[in-house]
Amino acid sequence: MTTHGGLQPADFATADYRSVLRRLTTLDDEAASARAEAVHWYDSRVAAADDAVHGAEEAVDEAKHAVREAQRTLETVDARAAGLWSEYVHKVGPVAERYGRTVPPAAIPRQRSDRDAGDYLDEVATKVKYTAPARPINGGVKLLFVVFGFLGGVAGAIGNQVLRTNGGGAADGTWQDALPVVALLVLLACPVLAVVAAKRVADRRGVGLDAATVATVLITGLVTAGALVALLRTT
Numbered sequence: 352m353t354t355h356g357g358l359q360p361a362d363f364a365t366a367d368y369r370s371v372l373r374r375l376t377t378l379d380d381e382a383a384s385a386r387a388e389a390v391h392w393y394d395s396r397v398a399a400a401d402d403a404v405h406g407a408e409e410a411v412d413e414a415k416h417a418v419r420e421a422q423r424t425l426e427t428v429d430a431r432a433a434g435l436w437s438e439y440v441h442k443v444g445p446v447a448e449r450y451g452r453t454v455p456p457a458a459i460p461r462q463r464s465d466r467d468a469g470d471y472l473d474e475v476a477t478k479v480k481y482t483a484p485a486r487p488i489n490g491g492v493k494l495l496f497v498v499f500g501f502l503g504g505v506a507g508a509i510g511n512q513v514l515r516t517n518g519g520g521a522a523d524g525t526w527q528d529a530l531p532v533v534a535l536l537v538l539l540a541c542p543v544l545a546v547v548a549a550k551r552v553a554d555r556r557g558v559g560l561d562a563a564t565v566a567t568v569l570i571t572g573l574v575t576a577g578a579l580v581a582l583l584r585t586t
Contacts, residue, residue: 428468432457435472437481493564496549500568501544504575510537511576512583538580542572 362533436454440447514534546560553560 424468428472429454431472432475435475435479442479444571493554493567495552496564496568497571499545499549500542500571501575503542503548503572505579506544507538507541507572507576508583510541510571511535511580538576539573542569542576545569545572569579 389543433454436447511534514537546565549568550560553564
């Protein structure tokens with residue numbers, strides 16, 4: 352006969368009743384222990400699965416939040432880039448068309464760094480707001496303004512002479528009767544156009560025309576035009 356607690360199912364045929372009963376009781380305890388262990392393992396697996404699902408849901412929420420933040424950041428960067436581009440186009444004019452009529456597409460920097468888009472936009476804003484120091488109007492530029500006035504006077508005198516010649520001085524009621532008046536307007540307008548040309552040169556140098564410079568161009572043009580008109584009338 353086997354010892355207590357060591358009875359196996361193969362020994363039941365030769366074992367006595369009490370031994371079998373004790374073994375059955377032991378088996379029932381072992382089965383209960385196994386069931387409790389199984390239930391504990393199942394509960395732990397369910398809890399672990401719930402934790403994993405909860406963690407995954409939190410990760411999904413964080414990812415959605417990150418996507419929304421990235422979209423808002425993209426919209427902010429695009430809006431600021433468009434504003435800087437508009438400011439740049441307004442400042443430099445048609446020169447900006449070499450890059451296209453709209454905001455150029457974003458480019459990846461050649462040298463990667465920790466700088467974000469805002470840092471690059473700040474750098475662009477600084478460059479856009481930069482204004483080169485004005486170059487002074489030296490003697491050579493002033494001489495150029497005198498040449499503008501002289502050429503304006505020459506053009507006015509020639510235009511005046513051509514129009515007066517075509518007018519012929521006849522009062523026949525045609526449009527040619529107004530040519531002497533138009534000739535006088537041309538005589539006065541050409542020196543003014545010379546001032547406009549001088550203004551463009553001054554704008555390129557970042558300075559404004561003062562009253563003395565404007566007077567120099569106008570007086571040179573008018574004196575030249577008057578002298579040439581008088582000379583042409585005497586010949």
